Amino acid sequence: MKVVRWILGQVILLLDALTSPKPVAREVSAQKVIDDVTASMAMYQFKTCPFCVKVRRELKRHSLNIELRDAKNDLDIKSELVREGGRHKVPCLRTDNADGTVHWLYESNDIIEHLKKQFKLV
Numbered sequence: 001m002k003v004v005r006w007i008l009g010q011v012i013l014l015l016d017a018l019t020s021p022k023p024v025a026r027e028v029s030a031q032k033v034i035d036d037v038t039a040s041m042a043m044y045q046f047k048t049c050p051f052c053v054k055v056r057r058e059l060k061r062h063s064l065n066i067e068l069r070d071a072k073n074d075l076d077i078k079s080e081l082v083r084e085g086g087r088h089k090v091p092c093l094r095t096d097n098a099d100g101t102v103h104w105l106y107e108s109n110d111i112i113e114h115l116k117k118q119f120k121l122v
Contacts, residue, residue, distance in 0.1 A: 001075040008059040009048030016053050019062040034119060035065050043111075044081045051108040052091045058112050062121050066093075 020122040026034070043059070043066050045052035059066055069077045071090050082088050093105040093114065107112050115121065 005048075012048050012050055012053055016057065021057055023060055023063040023071055026063060031063065034063070037118075038064050038066045042069050042094045044069045044077065044085070044092040044094065045090045046070070046072040046078040054108045055091045055093075055111050058115065062115070062119065064115060064119070 020045055022100055043052075043055060045056070047070065056068070058064075069081075070115060071078045071081045071088065071092070072081060079090060081090075084102070085092055085094065085106075087106075089106055091106070091108055091111055093111045095103045095105065
């Protein structure tokens with residue numbers, strides 16, 4: 001079963017690379033405003049998880065520079081996700097709110113909708 005998962009993971013990565021979306025181009029000042037907001041965000045993910053790929057494609061499509069954290073191979077990141085986020089589930093978006101609270105958002109569709117609403121993306 002491990003071999004089948006590995007093969008499927010490689011197929012997912014290949015298809016993602018071949019059909020990668022073109023990033024949106026913004027004025028430098030507008031991109032800097034978005035980069036300043038996304039600097040406090042992190043996405044916990046597995047490289048070959050199809051739901052993580054889905055979110056990463058949206059990040060690329062909308063030129064959102066959010067730090068990607070490998071919750072599968074990096075034990076420190078994995079334990080941080082479990083300790084602070086409450087569970088070992090990906091994708092997970094960590095946001096630091098203006099009031100100092102941290103919000104952990106799971107589910108690929110919820111993450112994408114949150115980002116679209118926050119940045120008024122189409």
